[in-house]
Amino acid sequence: MYQLLNVDGRAKRAEVSTVHGKIQTPVFMNVGTAGAIKGAVSSQDLKEIKCQVELSNTYHLHVRPGDDVIKKMGGLHKFMVWDRPILTDSGGFQVFSLSGLRKIKEEGVHFSSHVDGRKIFMGPEESMQIQSNIASTIAMAFDECPPYPATRQYMQDSVDRTTRWLKRCQVEMKRLNGLEDTINKEQMLFGINQGGTYGDIRIEHAKVISELDLDGYAIGGLAVGESHDEMYRILEEVVPHLPQNKPTYLMGVGTPINILESVERGIDFFDCVYPARNGRHGHVYTNAGKLNLLNAKFQLDGRPIDEACQCPTCRQYSRAYIRHLLKAKEMLGMRLCVLHNLYFYNTLMEEIRDAIDANRYSAFKEEKIEKMLAG
Numbered sequence: 527m528y529q530l531l532n533v534d535g536r537a538k539r540a541e542v543s544t545v546h547g548k549i550q551t552p553v554f555m556n557v558g559t560a561g562a563i564k565g566a567v568s569s570q571d572l573k574e575i576k577c578q579v580e581l582s583n584t585y586h587l588h589v590r591p592g593d594d595v596i597k598k599m600g601g602l603h604k605f606m607v608w609d610r611p612i613l614t615d616s617g618g619f620q621v622f623s624l625s626g627l628r629k630i631k632e633e634g635v636h637f638s639s640h641v642d643g644r645k646i647f648m649g650p651e652e653s654m655q656i657q658s659n660i661a662s663t664i665a666m667a668f669d670e671c672p673p674y675p676a677t678r679q680y681m682q683d684s685v686d687r688t689t690r691w692l693k694r695c696q697v698e699m700k701r702l703n704g705l706e707d708t709i710n711k712e713q714m715l716f717g718i719n720q721g722g723t724y725g726d727i728r729i730e731h732a733k734v735i736s737e738l739d740l741d742g743y744a745i746g747g748l749a750v751g752e753s754h755d756e757m758y759r760i761l762e763e764v765v766p767h768l769p770q771n772k773p774t775y776l777m778g779v780g781t782p783i784n785i786l787e788s789v790e791r792g793i794d795f796f797d798c799v800y801p802a803r804n805g806r807h808g809h810v811y812t813n814a815g816k817l818n819l820l821n822a823k824f825q826l827d828g829r830p831i832d833e834a835c836q837c838p839t840c841r842q843y844s845r846a847y848i849r850h851l852l853k854a855k856e857m858l859g860m861r862l863c864v865l866h867n868l869y870f871y872n873t874l875m876e877e878i879r880d881a882i883d884a885n886r887y888s889a890f891k892e893e894k895i896e897k898m899l900a901g
């Protein structure tokens with residue numbers, strides 16, 4: 527259930543109730559691809575760094591260890607020892623991006639596993655069944671991620687098929703949630719808006735899927751090569767055609783500035799691999815911009831990454847020590863950077879929520895971006 531708490535301009539502040547607890551939005555979901563954040567971050571760490579929602583990838587878990595294994599182990603919550611909300615993607619993105627050999631048909635997609643080359647078939651029903659076995663809190667509908675750029679005709683055909691697939695997902699999830707041995711019988715379903723950079727196709731699609739009364743709506747297929755301005759323009763056009771009283775999720779985005787700009791355009795769910803991936807390379811976020819800890823100037827720097835940060839890393843360790851660990855390729859170096867970066871993102875979301883609560887989002891956003899760019 528989605529309860530809108532405040533609206534400041536178009537920025538939304540809400541509380542989402544799930545069987546695994548409440549989510550305060552705007553929220554950043556922390557990406558744990560195969561049931562863990564890359565960089566040796568455990569589910570216990572996630573609680574310490576203010577993670578509200580963990581996001582796992584259906585495709586990866588289906589290929590390894592197998593969703594049948596996860597179901598036998600009691601579902602992903604029990605398996606990874608995490609009792610808060612989990613969102614799973616549909617597998618569609620990986621099917622379309624990782625697998626070179628694939629064939630799209632009305633019933634679904636035939637492709638080869640990137641692990642062992644084994645032939646796999648995934649369609650709307652299979653995606654829902656896998657996500658039901660994983661027993662995530664929120665499942666994503668199976669859609670096609672169209673290539674960028676794509677012709678108008680390709681896009682229209684693809685979006686029409688995504689709509690037909692979405693209806694099949696809805697029917698299948700209803701069936702699965704009614705089965706006796708289903709682990710999470712209250713699994714929620716988010717639909718996905720597509721249409722590339724064709725604003726009119728996206729708007730029409732948004733209207734059609736809004737009528738299906740789903741638990742939430744995502745905007746997919748952005749941040750795939752178009753400019754930031756183009757992405758913001760699409761959000762300005764499409765978001766008003768999606769239900770305001772439901773989660774509005776911008777998939778795979780983005781930098782702190784992308785998030786600040788998108789919140790202003792009505793987005794309240796985010797996920798992105800940047801903070802963990804950058805952290806693993808020693809690139810860390812601060813309120814005055816990003817630092818590369820591998821730089822020689824940090825060799826004798828006794829300060830924490832960010833003096834204002836209260837994360838487990840900054841409370842104890844110096845830039846010099848972390849730099850040494852990264853140079854020595856000690857796993858702890860990566861882990862400390864990933865913990866800090868995710869804490870930074872989760873804290874940014876907290877500040878965003880406070881600013882919307884106080885009806886000062888626009889001013890907050892300007893200030894925040896100015897400081898980040900000055901650094």
Ligand SMILES: [Zn+2]
Nearest residue numbers: 835837840866
């Ligand atoms: Zn920190």
